[in-house]
Amino acid sequence: MIRTRFIRLVSAAVIATVAVAGLLLGWRSAVSLNAQLTSQQLAIAALQKKVTSLESGQAAEVDWSAVAAAVEPSVVTIGSGDVQGSAWVAHADAGGSDLITNYHVVADAYSAGTSTVQVRHKDRTVTGTIVRVDRNDDLAVIHVASGYRSLEGSDYMQFSAPISPGNSGGPVVDEQGRVLAVASAKLVGNGVEALSLGIPVQVACGALVTCSVS
Secondary structure (H helix, E strand, C coil), X not given: CHHHHHHHHHHHXXXXXXXXXXXXXXXXXXXXXXXXXXXXXXXXHHHHHHHHHHHHHHHCCCCHHHHHHHHHHHEEEEEECCEEEEEEEEEEECCEEXXXXXXXXXXXXXXXXXXXXXEEECCEEEEEEEEEEECCCCEEEEEEECCEEEECCEEEEEECCCCXXXXXXXXXXXXXXXXXXXXXXXXXXXXXXXXXXXXXXXXXXXXXXXXXXX
């Protein structure tokens, strides 16, 4: 009878152990499942964030026509003999502007010993000088001298539009209607054509009146 009771106790202990083990296994499975669900939720949230970012980028598309209009004043055409190319203003100050173009645009002229090229912007053409070249990287720097001239201690802006009687004191404007100078005089002499001078607008606006921009 004692042996029977002992067997029953052992059987009960075994059953209890198996039950605890089953509960522990179930708990571990639940924890693992929750961890997987959390990981999946984080991945989904990250994907949703990327999709939202891409959609926002598409909504704010670049207006390339506006960009082109903004940079157009700094882009010029280079004429070097029979070769034409483009250049852009890399630096500008009171001494003039430095333009960057490809070396192959000016290579023929430069190799022939010619250091000048024609620089065109819309209906205006000026002479530029090749000041540096880099054959390996196919680059060249062209300098365009400032249109300012100093006469008898005063600075004048040189321009090609002719001054007629009655034009003195009038505005010299660019293609956007901005006043650049006050028409003042023209040079007359043998071989001189359409060489006019104006007082820079900075002189008038800085010394006599406060100018406004509209």
